[in-house]
Amino acid sequence: MANVFRVGEIEITVVSDGEAKLKGTEYFPASTPETWAPHKALLDDEGYLTFPFTCFVIRSGERTVLIDTGLGPLKSGTYRGGDLMGELASAGVRPDDIDTVFITHLHADHCGSAALRDDDKQIQITFPNATYRWTSAEQAYWSGELPPQQIARRDIFAAVAPRWNAADGGASLAPGVDVYSIPGHTPGHAGVVVSSGTGRAFILGDGVSCPVQLTETDWSGAGDVDPALARAGQEAAAREAEGSGALFAAAHFPGLTFGRVLRGNGKRYWSPV
Numbered sequence: 001m002a003n004v005f006r007v008g009e010i011e012i013t014v015v016s017d018g019e020a021k022l023k024g025t026e027y028f029p030a031s032t033p034e035t036w037a038p039h040k041a042l043l044d045d046e047g048y049l050t051f052p053f054t055c056f057v058i059r060s061g062e063r064t065v066l067i068d069t070g071l072g073p074l075k076s077g078t079y080r081g082g083d084l085m086g087e088l089a090s091a092g093v094r095p096d097d098i099d100t101v102f103i104t105h106l107h108a109d110h111c112g113s114a115a116l117r118d119d120d121k122q123i124q125i126t127f128p129n130a131t132y133r134w135t136s137a138e139q140a141y142w143s144g145e146l147p148p149q150q151i152a153r154r155d156i157f158a159a160v161a162p163r164w165n166a167a168d169g170g171a172s173l174a175p176g177v178d179v180y181s182i183p184g185h186t187p188g189h190a191g192v193v194v195s196s197g198t199g200r201a202f203i204l205g206d207g208v209s210c211p212v213q214l215t216e217t218d219w220s221g222a223g224d225v226d227p228a229l230a231r232a233g234q235e236a237a238a239r240e241a242e243g244s245g246a247l248f249a250a251a252h253f254p255g256l257t258f259g260r261v262l263r264g265n266g267k268r269y270w271s272p273v
């Protein structure tokens, strides 16, 4: 089910491509069952986090921008994707309505539906009218020699390459929709900031993996390429959002919703709206 939010004149529809279940203490190696105790509302009975593959449709004036495309139709271990196209249809969004696809980073759970295989197993661009955008640092990283743990979707890159147009920090994707550089999870990782009137919303991809990191500021996600850089970016974004009333979300936050960054008892935390 899609959730719809408004930021001034801009409408944001939040949908999901599926989800994965990840053990809290494994995803955050610095954590223990004891240090998870104050945050156990985020875990199921067996200590697993649910990570949805959240995608955001932003309508600004005549423009329609899709942020991230989820895992795509893949089932592997606890990873289950492939819901995006049905979710978009339910929300009244047709593939040819999308004029821009912005991918926060090129991990397989963010670019998985950017191109899909048809009935003859031929890979086809999913959003026929869209320009596909991510940062030039991200493009350089995935075009080069990768560490072995990175799974590259070369088939998807090849399919969308003719439509790729660099969008680096500060670039405008549509009126009031700007690229927000937050590297560290991957070298060219970037989110988006939506601004209209007095409203503001942060959409941070995997810049922050889980709301718990706003409180437990030394918990780095297992997937971060440069944990110190990722932590610095999280701190900067959280400081900017804290107490400002800005909406704040990331790709794997629970509940397909935005929240606000607040402070209580000397600790920062994320409160879903």
Ligand SMILES: [Zn+2]
Pocket: 107, 109, 110, 206, 251, 252
């Ligand atoms: Zn991810």
